[in-house]
Each structure stands twice: as structure tokens, then as C-alpha cells.
Amino acid sequence: MQGSRFAFGPFVLDSGAGTLLRNDVPVAVGYRGLKLLAALVGRPGEILEKAELMDAAWPGTAVEEGNLTVQIALLRKLLGPAADGGEWIATVPRVGYRFTGAVEQLGAKRKPLP
Known part of the structure; x- marks a missing residue:
């Protein structure tokens, strides 16, 4: 996911x-x-287990x-409510979390013209 834009x-x-x-x-x-x-955004709609998320943020x-x-609580606060009034990040009890919003993968960032 290195260099990905969403x-x-x-x-x-x-x-x-x-x-x-x-x-x-x-x-x-x-x-x-x-x-x-x-x-989370890289796999929208998928349930990511807690262990997988902890490894993503704190590898090794x-x-x-x-x-x-x-x-996760800080992210929810920063993102605020989604357009439908729900949360961007849903809790899956005793399993992990899931990103609930629609995500579009963008191309590489364009360099500004001189």
C-alpha cells in the first residue's frame, strides 16, 4: 500500500x-x-482483526x-460522522474493525506545474 492515495x-x-x-x-x-x-481504507467493507491492525500500526x-x-477513538473523533450520520469505522465486537465508507483509489499525486 506504499504510496497509495484514497x-x-x-x-x-x-x-x-x-x-x-x-x-x-x-x-x-x-x-x-x-x-x-x-x-482500514485499503480494504473497505472488510473486517480487519485487532491483531492485524495492531501489527499494521505497531509492527513487531x-x-x-x-x-x-x-x-480508533481518536480517528473517529478526527473523521467525524459520515454523510449518512454513521461512523466511518465500525466495531465488530470481539473481532476487530471495518471501514464502512465508500472509497475510491486515486492515481499518483500529480506534480504541480512550474
């Missing part, structure tokens, strides 16, 4: 650049949050499940 709602996630934009305005998201969001590191819960 659009959903008013957001554009550029995992290669490590940026999240809302209506072309940067949104302050931490490194772990970006890694989690990239994993043993972390408590509470860390994942906190990061």
Missing part, C-alpha cells in the same frame, strides 16, 4: 506522504493513526489492545 467523503488519505486532507486542508493525525486508517511490537482502542 478518497472517501471529504477526505484524501495519502499513505505514501503520510497525510490526511479534509477538503484540501491537512488534518493532524499521528503516525499510528495514519497507519491504522491506511489499513507487543502492545495492549487498549492502545488500538484509543487510536
Whole structure:
């Protein structure tokens, strides 16, 4: 997923650049949050198990499940409600999380003209 760009709602996630934009305005998201969001957005509608998400954000590191819960809560707060009033990230009890929004994969970012 290196270098992938995804659009959903008013957001554009550029995992290669490590940026999240809302209506072309940067949104302050931490490194772990970006890694989690990239994993979820990269597989919309699929259930990602907690262990898989923890490995995406904390590769090779043993972390408590509470860390994942906190990061997901921060992402939900930053993203706000989806257009339908629901959440972008759904909890699948005792299993993991699922990205519920419609996602469009974008091409490589265009370089600005001189």
C-alpha cells in the first residue's frame, strides 16, 4: 500500500506522504493513526482483526489492545460522522474493525506545474 492515495467523503488519505486532507486542508493525525486508517481504507467493507491492525500500526511490537482502542477513538473523533450520520469505522465486537465508507483509489499525486 506504499504510496497509495484514497478518497472517501471529504477526505484524501495519502499513505505514501503520510497525510490526511479534509477538503484540501491537512488534518493532524499521528503516525499510528495514519497507519491504522491506511489499513482500514485499503480494504473497505472488510473486517480487519485487532491483531492485524495492531501489527499494521505497531509492527513487531507487543502492545495492549487498549492502545488500538484509543487510536480508533481518536480517528473517529478526527473523521467525524459520515454523510449518512454513521461512523466511518465500525466495531465488530470481539473481532476487530471495518471501514464502512465508500472509497475510491486515486492515481499518483500529480506534480504541480512550474
